Amino acid sequence: MIPLSYYITVSTVMFVIGLVGVLIRKNFLIILFSIELMLNAANINLIAFSRHHGEIDGQVISLFIITIAAAEAAVGLAIIIVLFRKKAVTNVDELNLMKW
């Protein structure tokens, strides 16, 4: 039986890697990848706690998170395609249309 704290350590490290990825990368696609990493870290936490407490609720909620991540991927990729068609860049530094 692996202690709960091991899983929480893994998910914390993974979440922070995703956060740093959002901060340092310029490519729009990699930023979406980093968001997926953070959502997965949340899933690990939910399932580890669901096991710890012997309840099934955490698994059901992580199911919802997977669904939302799929929806987010679809809409994010549609936005990337529209942007690429208009400006032919994926660098987030050059996308400053809504900046004032």
Next chain:
Amino acid sequence: MTELLFFLYFAVLTIVSSVLTVGLRSPVYCALALLSTLLHVAGLFVLLHAEFIAALQVIVYAGAVVVLYIFVIMLLDLKTVEKFLHKQVGIAIFFGVVLIFEILIGLFQSPLFSSAPKVIAQTEAPIGNTAEVGIALFTKYLLPFEIVGIILLGAVIGALVLAKKVPAS
């Protein structure tokens, strides 16, 4: 002992491939590293006795979402650029490490970890994990389940409307 060995394998590979996901230069390699991360996270879910979620992770994430990402990367024909990181990379990594320690110290100080785990109820369940998730999904979580369906429909319509070619007028 074997369980711990498998846990260490999956945990180390998860973290290494998530570092590669944000650190590699070419977007295709990043997508493949993300695929590896998701598969190893599915291994962690199996170790936590969440077999249904592990299967779903492989099917939905690794099978559908990452393939969609790779498809878009191929479609866009992205060029690998030299400067792929922002200037503030040093500051971001420093504060990331600080944040890891802050969260972990905060968690391990909490009374959460002194409580003994209650695992007997789940491991001795006569019905399987999938049946258990299904029962919870269709009784206690019926309304959220329906709402998630509507969100997915909205995402499909939104993606279609966004990606539709605007007729030149």
